[in-house]
Amino acid sequence: MQNFAVLRKAAACCSCILFSVVCLPAQRTTSRENQVKAVFLFNFTQFIEWPASAFNSPDAPFIIGVIGNDPFGNYLDETVAGEKVMNHPLVIQRYKDLGELQTCHMLFIGQEDPQKIKTILDVLNRRHTLTVSDYKNFAYSGGMIRFYTQENKTRLQINLSIAKAAELNISSKLLRVAEIID
Amino acid sequence: MKIKGTSIQRKLMRVILQTCGAVLILTCTAFFAYEYYSFLRTTRIQLSTLGKVIASNSTAALAFDNREDASTLLSALKAEPHIVAACLYDEAGNVFSTYPEGISVDVFPQRPGADGYIYTGTYLEGFEPSVEGNKKLGTLYLKSDMEAMYARFQLYGRIAFLVIVGSFFFAFFLSRRLQKTISDPIHSLADTARSISEHKDYGVRATKSNVDELGLLTDAFNQMLTQIEAQNSAITAFNQQLEQKVHQRTAQLEQAKDEMEVINNKLVKSNRDLEQFAYVASHDLQEPLRKIHTFTEMAEKKALDQEQQKLYFQKIKSSAKRMSELITAVLNYSRLSRTAEEFADTDLNIVVENIKTDFELLISEKNATIENKGLPVIKGISLQLHQLCLNLISNALKFTEQQPVIQITSRVVSAEDISRMTGWVANGNYAELVFKDNGIGFDQQYAQKIFTIFQRLHDKHSYAGTGIGLALCKKIVDNHNGFITAQSEVGKGSAFYIYLPV
CATH class of the missing domain: 1.20.5 (Single alpha-helices involved in coiled-coils or other helix-helix interfaces)
Structure with a gap:
């Protein structure tokens, strides 16, 4: 027995x-490079400061939104599970299209169409939302942070003036490892 | 002495320098110990601070997987030459970036250890967490050698050496000056002591320079000298007294010896006189006795007529008378020997006048002339002086065959002349008395002999006399510390010279 x-x-x-x-x-299929990107998304919360007015309450959740194509799968959820940013629990929200879009603190835009990206960015105008995308001209067309690949490494392009306009305070440490576009 | 002097200087200097050296070495040791521990602490704090800065700066590089940025950050450590190795571990604990460039990964621990810094041999190494917000993104490893400390300690060592050498020289010159306050008074004291022991001069005094123990020592030393000096002078005075006393005693003894000699001479002489006296007396006294004996026998044995018997008795009578005279003369002579009468001023003019009166009958009988004038006053026994003059005048009256003419003169003779005549050490002047007559005289060869007792130059039948007269004269003159000589020629009279101290 x-x-x-x-x-x-x-x-x-x-x-x-x-x-x-x-x-x-x-x-x-979404791994390695996108896993790194998912970790980077989480790491942005460590190096960027959101204004207090971005939250309804001190313990209101910090929302990371993904609109369009989601390349991370469950990995993003696993990465942020149980983590907090300044006492705000991290929450992932996924939006299929613009109609589902809600207020969030960080938005990954999984779109290649410049027109659609422009529409999303216009919707987000004047909100304290950090916009991130893989789109080639993202940082030059109203986006804040663009992921790109160089020598097999994921690198960052940051449009500092747009981030500043959204009252987001990016740490100089982060700026040092990124390519800054004005 | 000089060597001893420098030795106390050296001792003082050695004490000062040893004290200085000990203090300096202790101070330096304490300073080094303090510096060692404070340096270890400081180094650890500095390394920790540096680590915190780099770790904090490296968070973004770790978070966004930027090795170039991490390398740039670590290469800033070039500014700190004592950092020999450094590396960043990522969140998973794998080596992310290393310093310096090209270093082997094997040099570093495979996994990050506990946070904090420890000394391992000659290195200080440790781990610093790289934290952003609440999130630990990796670990920084730093390894620093201790060359900085050794370099610093070498510098400190050099400075300490210079300070010690400098302080030593400073202490040496300072102590050379300052020790004089102690060694100089000791030197001067020693010099004084040496000079005293060399020259035996206890009048010297040490000079007091300070009112301290050395001053007290100097005072005590000077007091001692004063005492020694006082004792010395007392001893010297005592010695002088003693010497004086010895001189005195020697002189007294000398004098006593002289006196004894004089007395002894007198005794010898008187003994000789006595012997002669005994001999002569027995001979001279026996003669009248024998005569008495013979005539008595003859008168007894023979039947004698009246006339012859009368003659015999007359002879016996004259012998007895002569014997009586002899005994009287001997008694007179012996009495002179025992005289102890006081000397008194005696005018010889009066003495001679008295004698003239005594011999008045005889003078007129023999039609004699006695000339005397200006005789001196002599200190002496007047009875003896009377006897002296009497004997001399009597002799002059007695031993003559014509009308006696006696001249008595006097003059003063100086001490030098007396010395020349007798060899005496004469003091003061003498009076010379001359009794000159025109009598029978005598051969000059008997000039000494005539003064001996019972010495007769003539047959007693030719000239009456006992043979004692001149001996008496000599005795009297001797008693008066004078002397008597005679000058004569047979048939041409004689002169007696008497010298008596005035």
């Missing part, structure tokens, strides 16, 4: 390993 129980445990373990091996390729 005991031997059987041991066997059952071993079988469970084997099925687990098998499952993970089978599942990995499915997640890897």
Whole structure:
């Protein structure tokens, strides 16, 4: 009887390993580069200061929104799980289109269409929302932070004046590791 | 002495320099210990501060995976040459960036250790968390050598060495000047003591320079000298007294010896006189006795007639008379020897006048002339002086065959002349008395002999006399510390010279 129980445990373990091996390729489609980006999104909360008026209450959630194409999958949720920014618990919200868009503190725009991006940015105008995107001319067309790849490394482009206009205070440490566009 | 002097200087200097040296070394040791610990603390604080700055600055590089930025940050450590190695670990604990460029990763710990800094051998190394907000993004590792400390301690060592050497020289010159306040009084005291022991001069005094223990020592030393000086002078005075006393005693002894000699001479002489006297007396006294004996026998044995018997008795009588005379003369002579009468001024003129009166009968009988005038006054025993003159005049009257002419003259003779004549050490002048007659005289060769007792030059039948007269004269003159001489020639009279102190 005991031997059987041991066997059952071993079988469970084997099925687990098998499952993970089978599942990995499915997640890897958004992996590595996007995982780094997801961590970067979280790290922005450490190096950027939001005005107190951006929150309804001292313990109101810090909302990270993802609009359009979501390249992170669950990884973003895993990254921010249980984390807090200045006593504000981190929350992820996903919006399918502009109509679903709500007030958020950081918005990753998964769009390549300049027109749609412009519309989203116009909607967000004068709000304390940090806008992030992979779009090529994002920092030159009203966006704040653009991810780009250089020598296999994810790098940042920051439009400082737009961020300042949104009353976001970006740490000089962050500015030092980024390309600044005015 | 000089060597001893420098030795006390050296001792003082050695004490001062040793004290200085000990104090300096202790001070320097304390300073070094304090510096060592404070430097360790400071180094750790400095490294920690530096670590905090770099760790804080490196958060974005870690957060956004920017190795270039991390390298740039770490390369700023070039400004701190004692940082030999540094690296950043990422959140997962893998080496993210290293310093200096090209260093092997094996140099660094594989995983970050606990936060904080520790000394490992000659290195100070440690970990500093790289935190942004509440989020730990990585760890900084720093490794610093202690060259800074060694360099600093070398500098301190040099400074301390210079300070010690400088202080030593300063202390040396200062003590050379200051120790004089102690060593100089000691030197001067020692010099004084040496000079005293060399020259035996206890009148010297040490000079007191200070009112301290050395001053007290100098005072005590001077007091001692005063005492020694007083004792010395007392001893010298005592010695002088003693010497004087010895001189006195020697002189007294000398004098006593002289006196004894004089007395002894007198005794010898008187003994000789006595012997002669005994001999002569027995001979001279026996002669009349024998005569008496013979005539008595003859008168007894023979039947004698009246006439012859009368003659015999007459002879016996004359012998007895002569014997009586002899005994009287001897008694007179012996009495002179025992005389102890006081001297008194005696005028010889009066003495001679008295004698002239005594011999009045004989003078007129012999038709004699006695000339005397201006005789001196002599200090003496007047009876003896009378006897002296009497004997001399009597002799002159007696021993003559013609009318006697006697001249008595006198003059003063100086001490020098007396000395020349006798060899005496004469004091003061003498009176010379000359009794000159025209009697029978005598051969000059008997000039000494005549003064001996019972010495007769003539047969007693030719000239009456006992043989004592001149001996008596000599005795009297001797008693008066004078002397008597005679000058004569047979048949031409004689002169007697008497010298008596005035």
